[in-house]
Amino acid sequence: MNAIVDVQNLTKVYGDTTALDTVTMSVEQGALFGLLGPNGSGKTTMIKLLTGQVRPSGGAATVLGLDVTADPVGVRSLVGIIPEQETPPSFLTAEEYLRLVGAIRKIPDTEEQMAWWFEYLEFGDKRDVLCKDLSRGTRQKLMFAQAFLHCPVLALIDEPLINFDPIMQETVKEYLAGYVKKGNTIFISTHILEIAEEICSDFAILQRGKLLSTGRVAEVTGAGRHLNEYFLSLIRKGGHV
Amino acid sequence: MFEFFLSMMKEEWRIHSTMFGSLSFALYPVLIFAIAFMGAFLLPLIRPILPFGDLALVTHALFLLLGLMIGAFGLLMNEVMERRFGQSSSLAYAARSLPLSERFIFLNFVVKDTVYYFVLWVLPFVAGFAVAAPFVGIPLTVPALLLLTLSLSFLTGLAAAFFLSIVYTRSKWLFAAVCVFIAAAAVAAHLAGTGAVALFLPLALFRTFSWETLLAACAFVIVLAALSIALMRPASAARAKHHRDMLTPLTRRFSLFPYPALAAKDCIDLFRSGSAVGQTLFSFLLPLGVIWFCLSLLGPFLPGYSILLLFAVLTGVIASTMYIWLTMFDSFGPYACLPLSVADVLKSKICGFAVLQLIPAAFIVLVTVLAGEAAYLLPALVLCLSVSFYGLAVTVYLTGLSPSVLLYDPRVFVLYLLAIGVPLVAFIALSFMNPWYAMMSLVLPAAGWWVARRGVAKWDRKEVAGF
Structure with a gap:
């Protein structure tokens, strides 16, 4: 298997705070990888580093073979990204935002892709409403659509289901499962462990910027444990595995 | 309560x-x-x-x-x-x-x-x-x-x-x-x-x-x-309004721009936020009206062309703040999940700014004609636009995509005043000596080009808060 994401001794320091501390891990092609951890454990920082938004204080990371520090725009052109905080431009409509994304990513079939997403995520009736007037759930749908509009081989999603209702959560889970079956890779960060256990094939657990554990979800559940129990036992040990 | x-x-x-x-x-x-x-x-x-x-x-x-x-x-x-x-x-x-x-x-x-x-x-x-x-x-x-x-x-x-x-x-x-x-x-x-x-x-x-x-x-x-x-x-009573697609036709219209879709987005931001009318009225025409009134009081002491050129300089300074119009509703957040760098966004804003300069250009033409100083239209126009583009370059260098926040930082503001003030005083003095010396202000956009390039590179190197 090829490593789509390769992280070596990655460190990020903000002032006095070490957000990530010499983390080494990799994500293989075709995985639905879950980066797990409590609030403030460094999950969002990891996604920011992998998408070239912030530069590492130490170590290195490659995404799809590209060095994230040397070529952040190259990385972002290949991957799809859904930030935790949905921030589509206030004064564009949902449709205009997707057209903007299509134009910047130079997607040839934006029209068809857009129509498909409006129907699949059931928000076509909001296509001509300004993003600032959309509900959080609809904004999340919009961000989901923009991330997959160019059919990326890798999508990085920060808290993928947090604003969706239970029905939409099922729809999205099905989509993600189908997406990786086609050979694509999904990298999600979440602290909702039930979701991770349900959809993820692989995981890594972070606490206070340190990598506590990494492995396959099936190995944990195969041993008769829930990911939740495993996670809590690790966290309570204070990171000593 | x-x-x-x-x-x-x-x-x-x-x-x-x-x-x-x-x-x-x-x-x-x-x-x-x-x-x-x-x-x-x-x-x-x-x-x-x-x-x-x-x-x-x-x-x-x-x-x-x-x-x-x-x-x-x-x-x-x-x-x-x-x-x-x-x-x-x-x-x-x-x-x-x-x-x-x-x-x-x-x-x-x-x-x-x-x-x-x-x-x-x-x-x-x-x-x-x-x-x-x-x-x-x-x-x-x-x-x-x-x-x-x-x-x-x-x-x-x-x-x-x-x-x-x-x-x-x-x-x-x-x-x-x-x-x-x-x-x-x-x-x-x-x-x-x-x-x-x-x-x-x-x-x-x-x-x-x-x-x-x-x-x-x-x-x-x-x-x-x-x-x-x-x-x-x-x-709660206000209905969510429905809007027709403006991005597609505007993107076509801005096809010569480096990032046509971004320019179209900025244009839509200005239009739908009401800033285009509001800012032109309250941040451009109204202050310039007050300034024109104040300068007109200097009539007995200065020749008409000097007042006009002084006004052109001040119009240029106010026109340079149009960059704030383009950035006030923006942060890098919405762009951070797209294959764009800060430099790309800054370059697009600079192009949008260039289009907005039609407003001060038209304004100076109007004022020059109304003031009966049409003979000095060219130096007034050159001076106004040169000052504006130079002011933009200084603003980009000092504040990047956040002028509406960083210009209020006292240290940044002092640097801004020094960088703008010194050359402006020099060009005001020159144009008072001879109105056609105002044409020398063409060196300002050239210097501004260099400053803006350094500014774009500077902000591209910095980490920006995305999402």
């Missing part, structure tokens, strides 16, 4: 102290006091050039403008805050989570702005003037009256901004009708020989105090504020 008002006051203070630093902001009234105090000592020198009545007009107009600007910003504050600082909300939006009606909150909002800016601006200004008054032979009744009339000027501006923006949200046609009515009233007053200024009640009160005028000025403010509150439509 007084607690709510106090919380709004605290919030206003914290917004400012977060943006400008607690100490810097706390010293602001002291600075206003000092300016007014020292300015009062200049009055005997200014009087022969600027009659007391004209000075009173300028001062009252400035406080009216201040009220208008604060009112307009207050209504857009949540949007601006959210774009600049990520997810944030102000107490003005507390109706979503507290058992308070939006009208009640708006009433508190109006009272809060009145009290807060009275303490911040009006009181220190009048206090500085009052302390200096005995030393320059001005009776204390003048600052006492000024306290009343400047407060009313500020309140008139504040109430007018609230009223006009609420009318605008109700109906654009009604808004247009109100604007036409105001213009017609001004023309009628001018034709009747009383002058449009007579409609500005606080100034009329300052010139000739009467209880009738005082009552009329107070009633005007109260009626505007009451109408604003009555006409206010709760957000």
